[in-house]
Amino acid sequence: MEQKHTDIFLTALESVLSQFGFGGVTLNKESTKDQLFIDRDFTVVIGITGDVKGNIAYSFSSDTARKLVSAMMMGAPVETMDDMAMSAAGELFNMVTANALTLFEKQGKAAAVSLPFVLSGGDIYAIISTVETTALEVDAGGNELELNIAIEE
Amino acid sequence: MEEKLHRTFVDSVVSILKKTAGLTVDKIGAPKEAGGQQTSQGIASVVSFSGNKIKGRCIIDMEQEVALDVVENIMGTRYDNLKELMVLYTISELNNIIAGDSITKLNNEFGTGLRLAPPVVFTGRKVVMYSSQVKEATVDIDTPKGSLRLIIAWEGSL
Amino acid sequence: MKKVLIVDDSPMIHKLLGKVLEENGYTVCGHAYNGKEGVDKFRELSPDIIFMDITMPVMDGLEAVGIIKKEAPHQNIIMLSAMGDKDIMDDARQLGVDIFLKKPFDAYKIISAISKLS
Numbered sequence: 278m279e280q281k282h283t284d285i286f287l288t289a290l291e292s293v294l295s296q297f298g299f300g301g302v303t304l305n306k307e308s309t310k311d312q313l314f315i316d317r318d319f320t321v322v323i324g325i326t327g328d329v330k331g332n333i334a335y336s337f338s339s340d341t342a343r344k345l346v347s348a349m350m351m352g353a354p355v356e357t358m359d360d361m362a363m364s365a366a367g368e369l370f371n372m373v374t375a376n377a378l379t380l381f382e383k384q385g386k387a388a389a390v391s392l393p394f395v396l397s398g399g400d401i402y403a404i405i406s407t408v409e410t411t412a413l414e415v416d417a418g419g420n421e422l423e424l425n426i427a428i429e430e
Numbered sequence: 431m432e433e434k435l436h437r438t439f440v441d442s443v444v445s446i447l448k449k450t451a452g453l454t455v456d457k458i459g460a461p462k463e464a465g466g467q468q469t470s471q472g473i474a475s476v477v478s479f480s481g482n483k484i485k486g487r488c489i490i491d492m493e494q495e496v497a498l499d500v501v502e503n504i505m506g507t508r509y510d511n512l513k514e515l516m517v518l519y520t521i522s523e524l525n526n527i528i529a530g531d532s533i534t535k536l537n538n539e540f541g542t543g544l545r546l547a548p549p550v551v552f553t554g555r556k557v558v559m560y561s562s563q564v565k566e567a568t569v570d571i572d573t574p575k576g577s578l579r580l581i582i583a584w585e586g587s588l
Numbered sequence: 589m590k591k592v593l594i595v596d597d598s599p600m601i602h603k604l605l606g607k608v609l610e611e612n613g614y615t616v617c618g619h620a621y622n623g624k625e626g627v628d629k630f631r632e633l634s635p636d637i638i639f640m641d642i643t644m645p646v647m648d649g650l651e652a653v654g655i656i657k658k659e660a661p662h663q664n665i666i667m668l669s670a671m672g673d674k675d676i677m678d679d680a681r682q683l684g685v686d687i688f689l690k691k692p693f694d695a696y697k698i699i700s701a702i703s704k705l706s
Contacts (some may be wrong), residue, residue, distance in 0.1 A: 290514050292541075312515065312518070315552075315554070322476065322481075322550055323478075324476075324478025324479075324487065324547030324548075324550070325547055326478070326479065326480050326546065326547050327545070330545075330547055330548065330643075331547065331548060331645075332444075332478075332547055332548060334548050334550075354495075360466055360467065360560065362559040364560075367513055367560070371454035387487065389480040390480070390488060391479065391480045391486070391547055392478065392485060392486055392487055392583060392584075392585060394476060394478075394487060394559070394560075394561070395559070395560040395561075396552070396557055396558065396559050396560065397557070397558045397560070398470075398555055398556050398557035398558055399554060399555040399556065400552045400554050400555050401552050401553070401554030401555075401557055402513045402518070402552065402553050402554060403550065403551065403552035403553075404515075404518050404519070404522060404550070404551050404552075405548070405550045406548050406645070407548065407597040407598065407621065407644075407645060408622075408645040408646070425528075427548070427644030428550065429644075429646065430444040430645075430646065446692055449692050449694070450692045451668075503635070504600065504604065505600065505603060505604070506607075516599065516600075519598065519599045519600050520600045522598075523600040523601065524597040524600075526598070526670050527670045527691045527692050529670070530669070530670025530671045530690075530691065531670065531690070531691075533671060534671055534672045534673045537673035537674070537675070538673050538674055543675075545671075546643060546670075546671065548597075548643070548645075565612070
């Protein structure tokens with residue numbers, strides 16, 4: 278049986294984060310949305326084109342961002358989310374998305390990942406698809422993340 | 431070649447704003463290789479693309495008054511809030527049409543085989559957009575209703 | 589009065605195209621927001637003309653046209669898409685699309701396209 282979209286992204290997230298020393302990924306809540314209201318500090322948006330197409334928005338707090346980026350930089354402390362740190366966060370979720378696409382490829386669906394795009398700010402209203410978006414609230418080694426998955430096949 | 435890329439998008443923005451919303455352009459700024467951080471002027475939409483030679487994205491960022499005026503001209507209804515669903519949908523479809531127009535021209539001329547991801551649109555309080563490690567050109571466009579900004583980011587070359 | 593089915597994932601296009609069609613004496617008999625819904629509505633409503641977008645979720649417009657043309661080779665279909673490069677237009681033509689229009693559109697473009705249909 279084919280793996281569900283949400284499972285594919287959770288598998289990919291766990292696989293990439295484990296390379297940086299983060300423990301298992303636990304799904305806390307799954308819901309569906311038409312419109313996103315983003316109240317976390319940072320969001321990385323990545324577009325996908327091909328047999329699988331859509332957008333994925335990964336949202337997280339500033340605290341989580343610093344921990345993730347620090348882990349990517351071999352434990353170097355990250356005080357502020359400067360351009361370098363933003364770029365690292367974008368790259369991290371680019372890796373997660375690319376990893377997910379290799380899992381789709383095993384189902385015979387070829388797709389390409391576009392450039393990651395990072396945004397921050399308050400009270401953000403966003404639409405990332407005309408299809409329903411699945412929102413996954415996850416815990417990754419004590420860090421909270423939200424994955425908003427809008428995949429159109 | 432890079433100039434050709436952003437020129438194509440600028441031409442699409444100007445022609446499609448005119449055709450769809452009757453919005454004329456007073457001044458088109460010179461492309462700036464900005465990169466780094468930029469604060470959204472009000473509402474922004476992003477269309478990502480990828481193909482066999484390049485991948486990237488097209489962001490159109492508008493001041494509130496420009497966006498509300500564009501939506502009113504297209505839809506025939508005046509909205510006063512950028513968070514209205516029809517405002518978000520219209521701005522997002524507008525960018526989809528603009529990016530589709532540019533990508534069509536690039537595919538026909540350069541065989542880039544580009545395909546678009548669905549558009550993303552967002553609005554909020556002091557939204558900062560970050561871009562790094564990619565080539566980027568920002569073009570400021572002034573209209574009688576206010577300003578908008580086109581940001582093209584890409585990797586690879588035509 | 590001719591019946592038209594609109595298949596597009598953008599609410600903006602439904603509203604604008606619907607207005608143009610109704611102001612010019614056509615009846616919009618159905619709205620579908622992806623290719624699969626488009627095929628279902630085609631079977632249910634037997635429209636005279638279908639306006640079909642390409643890039644849509646669930647099933648894209650080209651796949652939907654393939655299914656429809658197989659069941660009803662003479663169905664009038666006008667493709668209306670933001671993308672219109674040579675490869676896509678060739679694919680559409682091979683599937684039997686009657687007319688290919690690129691977005692954006694105005695009333696003249698829509699009505700003159702319909703007038704070219706048999």
